[in-house]
Amino acid sequence: MSRAWLIGAGPGDVELMTLKATRALAQADVVLVDDLVNPEVLQFARADALVVHVGKRGGHPSTPQAEIVAQMLEHVRAGRSVARLKGGDPFVFGRGGEEQQALHAAGIEVEVVNGITAGIAAPAAIGIPVTHRDHAQGVVFVTGHSAGSGEPDWRALVATRMTLVIYMGMRRLNDIAGTLLAAGMAADTPCAAIESATRPGQRHALAQLGGLADAVARAGLGSPAIVVIGGVASLALARAAANADAAGAR
Numbered sequence: 001m002s003r004a005w006l007i008g009a010g011p012g013d014v015e016l017m018t019l020k021a022t023r024a025l026a027q028a029d030v031v032l033v034d035d036l037v038n039p040e041v042l043q044f045a046r047a048d049a050l051v052v053h054v055g056k057r058g059g060h061p062s063t064p065q066a067e068i069v070a071q072m073l074e075h076v077r078a079g080r081s082v083a084r085l086k087g088g089d090p091f092v093f094g095r096g097g098e099e100q101q102a103l104h105a106a107g108i109e110v111e112v113v114n115g116i117t118a119g120i121a122a123p124a125a126i127g128i129p130v131t132h133r134d135h136a137q138g139v140v141f142v143t144g145h146s147a148g149s150g151e152p153d154w155r156a157l158v159a160t161r162m163t164l165v166i167y168m169g170m171r172r173l174n175d176i177a178g179t180l181l182a183a184g185m186a187a188d189t190p191c192a193a194i195e196s197a198t199r200p201g202q203r204h205a206l207a208q209l210g211g212l213a214d215a216v217a218r219a220g221l222g223s224p225a226i227v228v229i230g231g232v233a234s235l236a237l238a239r240a241a242a243n244a245d246a247a248g249a250r
């Protein structure tokens with residue numbers, strides 16, 4: 001019987017993919033691959049699998065969501081097993097929820113295989129834990145790209161005093177930082193932006209909230225990147241300072 005999976009490929013580093021993900025991938029006749037998926041993960045797919053890139057990076061036009069779902073339905077109905085590969089976790093800002101709904105509506109069961117989301121992996125890649133008893137009692141994953149569901153209530157988020165982990169926030173970073181400052185967040189709140197985390201091109205910038213947008217612009221960071229705002233980011237700052245000291249002592 002044909003099967004359908006929504007698989008999280010993790011943040012980039014192939015070794016951060018789950019065993020379950022690699023096993024599901026190895027069973028698929030068709031693999032529909034998203035933008036942010038590291039192509040190296042396709043080593044786990046069958047050599048004879050049909051691989052379709054549906055992402056907008058790398059010069060391909062983005063495939064509309066309805067078209068992706070239509071392709072999945074077509075293959076499953078033709079008796080082929082389909083793996084839908086997404087960056088990070090399929091249910092964190094990946095539209096996996098929408099695809100699951102559409103498949104369910106068409107009477108097709110879909111198995112979800114979690115992946116490590118960039119919002120945890122990217123901070124960790126530079127030593128930032130998203131929670132820490134001394135700094136934050138919780139973490140908020142939020143999109144900086146407001147399309148679809150409206151603007152997040154940034155003022156309410158500031159009031160939680162939790163770590164803010166912002167996905168898709170680079171283009172509007174200046175606005176977001178300004179809104180957080182206006183909502184009363186301290187200008188010296190530690191922040192980090194991490195681009196292409198867990199990949200060979202990983203880069204980051206550390207700054208205080210008041211200088212975040214400038215620091216990111218100076219470092220020339222762009223998408224894909226995760227922005228971390230809150231006391232936990234000081235743990236990376238401490239490490240970067242220690243590294244600078246070590247370099248100075250050499």
Ligand code: SAH
Nearest residue numbers: 088089094117118167168196197224225226
């Ligand atoms: N489902 C994905 C998120 C998709 S939204 C997940 O769980 O990780 C796309 C956003 O994820 C990007 O704009 C960026 O904010 C973030 N992202 C994904 N991969 C990343 C990486 N390797 N490094 C930094 N940010 C990443």
